Amino acid sequence: MTETSGKRQEKKRALISVSDKLGIAEFASALTELGYQLISTGGTARVLEEAGVEVERVEKVTGFPEILGGRVKTLHPGIHAGILARDLPEDKAQLEKLGIETISLVVVNLYPFQKTVSRSGIPVSEAVEQIDIGGPAMLRAAAKNFSRVAVVVNPNHYDQIIQELREQGEISLSTRLNLAQEAFRHTAQYDAAISSYLSGVSVQEDAVLSSAEVKFPAQMLLPLVKISDLRYGENPHQDAAFYREDSGQPYGVAGARQYHGKELSFNNILDLNAALSIAAEFEVPAAVVIKHSTPSGVSMADRLVDAYRRAYEADSLAAYGGIVGLNRTVDEETAIAMTETFLEAIIAPAYSEEALTILRSKKNLRILSTEFADLRAKVDVKRVSGGFLLQDPDSLGDLSGLKQNAKVVTKRSPSEDEWDDLIFSWIVTKHVSSNGIVIAKERQTIGIGCGQVSRVAAARIALAKAGKKAEGSVMASGRVLTLS
Numbered sequence: 001m002t003e004t005s006g007k008r009q010e011k012k013r014a015l016i017s018v019s020d021k022l023g024i025a026e027f028a029s030a031l032t033e034l035g036y037q038l039i040s041t042g043g044t045a046r047v048l049e050e051a052g053v054e055v056e057r058v059e060k061v062t063g064f065p066e067i068l069g070g071r072v073k074t075l076h077p078g079i080h081a082g083i084l085a086r087d088l089p090e091d092k093a094q095l096e097k098l099g100i101e102t103i104s105l106v107v108v109n110l111y112p113f114q115k116t117v118s119r120s121g122i123p124v125s126e127a128v129e130q131i132d133i134g135g136p137a138m139l140r141a142a143a144k145n146f147s148r149v150a151v152v153v154n155p156n157h158y159d160q161i162i163q164e165l166r167e168q169g170e171i172s173l174s175t176r177l178n179l180a181q182e183a184f185r186h187t188a189q190y191d192a193a194i195s196s197y198l199s200g201v202s203v204q205e206d207a208v209l210s211s212a213e214v215k216f217p218a219q220m221l222l223p224l225v226k227i228s229d230l231r232y233g234e235n236p237h238q239d240a241a242f243y244r245e246d247s248g249q250p251y252g253v254a255g256a257r258q259y260h261g262k263e264l265s266f267n268n269i270l271d272l273n274a275a276l277s278i279a280a281e282f283e284v285p286a287a288v289v290i291k292h293s294t295p296s297g298v299s300m301a302d303r304l305v306d307a308y309r310r311a312y313e314a315d316s317l318a319a320y321g322g323i324v325g326l327n328r329t330v331d332e333e334t335a336i337a338m339t340e341t342f343l344e345a346i347i348a349p350a351y352s353e354e355a356l357t358i359l360r361s362k363k364n365l366r367i368l369s370t371e372f373a374d375l376r377a378k379v380d381v382k383r384v385s386g387g388f389l390l391q392d393p394d395s396l397g398d399l400s401g402l403k404q405n406a407k408v409v410t411k412r413s414p415s416e417d418e419w420d421d422l423i424f425s426w427i428v429t430k431h432v433s434s435n436g437i438v439i440a441k442e443r444q445t446i447g448i449g450c451g452q453v454s455r456v457a458a459a460r461i462a463l464a465k466a467g468k469k470a471e472g473s474v475m476a477s478g479r480v481l482t483l484s
């Protein structure tokens with residue numbers, strides 16, 4: 001206890017034990033300026049000491065060294081009673097008798113288990129060592145005692161905590177509650193990831209553990225993190241929210257960065273996902289325009305601007321107000337072309353500075369970028385009543401051998417250009433709801449028919465859209481390719 005202006009005040013003590021050390025020295029230094037005494041585990045204490053921040057080692061509090069290669073560091077009543085003690089006279093009396101001091105701020109982030117197991121081929125023993133035990137115990141203790149203790153699991157909150165302490169002299173109850181909710185979410189997801197990983201581990205040959213990838217484990221948890229609430233769902237009367245997978249690096253549409261434009265709607269996200277999935281299929285510059293989760297046009301070209309123009313022109317009536325996916329960094333020329341009409345959103349791997357400036361001239365246009373790699377590798381999950389269906393992604397495999405292995409049933413064999421168009425249209429068909437028909441010519445779709453209960457009806461729609469251009473084109477449907 002210390003005396004401040006005649007009033008007895010409890011010493012402010014913070015326990016800091018973090019794996020992700022980014023920003024911790026600055027945060028800890030600001031805490032000491034605000035009067036906190038710091039306690040830290042080995043690695044964290046070293047970083048703080050190197051930065052000139054005064055810190056007490058956890059061993060001094062527990063009277064025990066950190067042992068078993070770090071498996072036991074903070075698992076001690078000297079720490080846990082200090083966190084869990086309530087503001088009750090009997091708790092205070094017990095602590096005083098035992099010489100334990102209270103801790104009012106716990107800053108912990110955990111061993112990077114998810115990141116470790118996302119690397120392929122890591123031994124189970126290595127993964128197991130990345131299961132944090134002491135960290136979650138402290139997070140849960142501090143979160144349980146949020147009426148007195150603040151718990152910080154997310155480094156993004158460091159600035160906010162310092163600001164609140166500077167302005168209000170304390171961390172408010174409502175902030176402590178929010179932080180506790182976040183901490184329990186975090187430990188729940190952390191455990192879900194461990195459980196999911198261990199479901200894929202088996203005992204082989206006299207207890208040798210193997211982490212051979214099990215595609216469909218006996219039990220599966222899907223840890224998700226909320227990105228944001230959405231204004232509404234598919235229809236205005238449906239409430240909705242957007243979540244991302246809590247494993248490794250965010251990717252795909254859920255990992256996209258928005259540079260500009262209006263808030264994303266539920267339907268925008270579905271359309272962006274469709275745009276991204278198609279654009280990511282092609283090795284050469286390609287563009288796609290999506291309306292209602294269906295491509296109105298797709299094109300490949302040597303230059304991105306040509307791919308975009310041809311994807312748009314494939315069905316310019318439908319493309320108005322569309323969502324565009326591109327598989328190359330957007331350059332100035334392509335950006336100019338895209339400002340010539342009304343588009344809802346664009347997704348691409350990146351944008352040049354000039355392109356961004358040009359696109360930003362469209363006030364409401366949503367501009368997004370994301371990582372395109374590895375989109376095809378994930379298991380496909382579909383909800384049904386009372387359960388889920390999981391399957392391999394619909395991969396067409398290595399198309400390079402297609403020409404050699406395909407059985408040509410027409411009298412005439414396709415020319416090189418026709419083969420190119422056949423493969424192109426086949427890839428697009430994969431993304432068109434069945435019965436889907438894609439007619440293509442010179443690396444551009446010219447007629448897409450989809451969502452029909454009969455293939456004939458879909459073909460009629462596609463042919464009507466293609467009109468006179470149909471001559472000399474190719475057609476794909478499901479796993480069938482034809483020449484016309």
Ligand SMILES: NC(=O)c1ncn([C@@H]2O[C@H](COP(=O)(O)O)[C@@H](O)[C@H]2O)c1NC=O
Nearest residue numbers: 019041043044071073074075111133134135
């Ligand atoms: N075993 C323990 O008592 C224990 N206490 C804290 N940790 C973790 O150790 C990490 C920090 O360790 P260091 O400060 O030594 O780098 C944190 O991620 C924290 O969650 C522990 N490690 C694993 O369980």
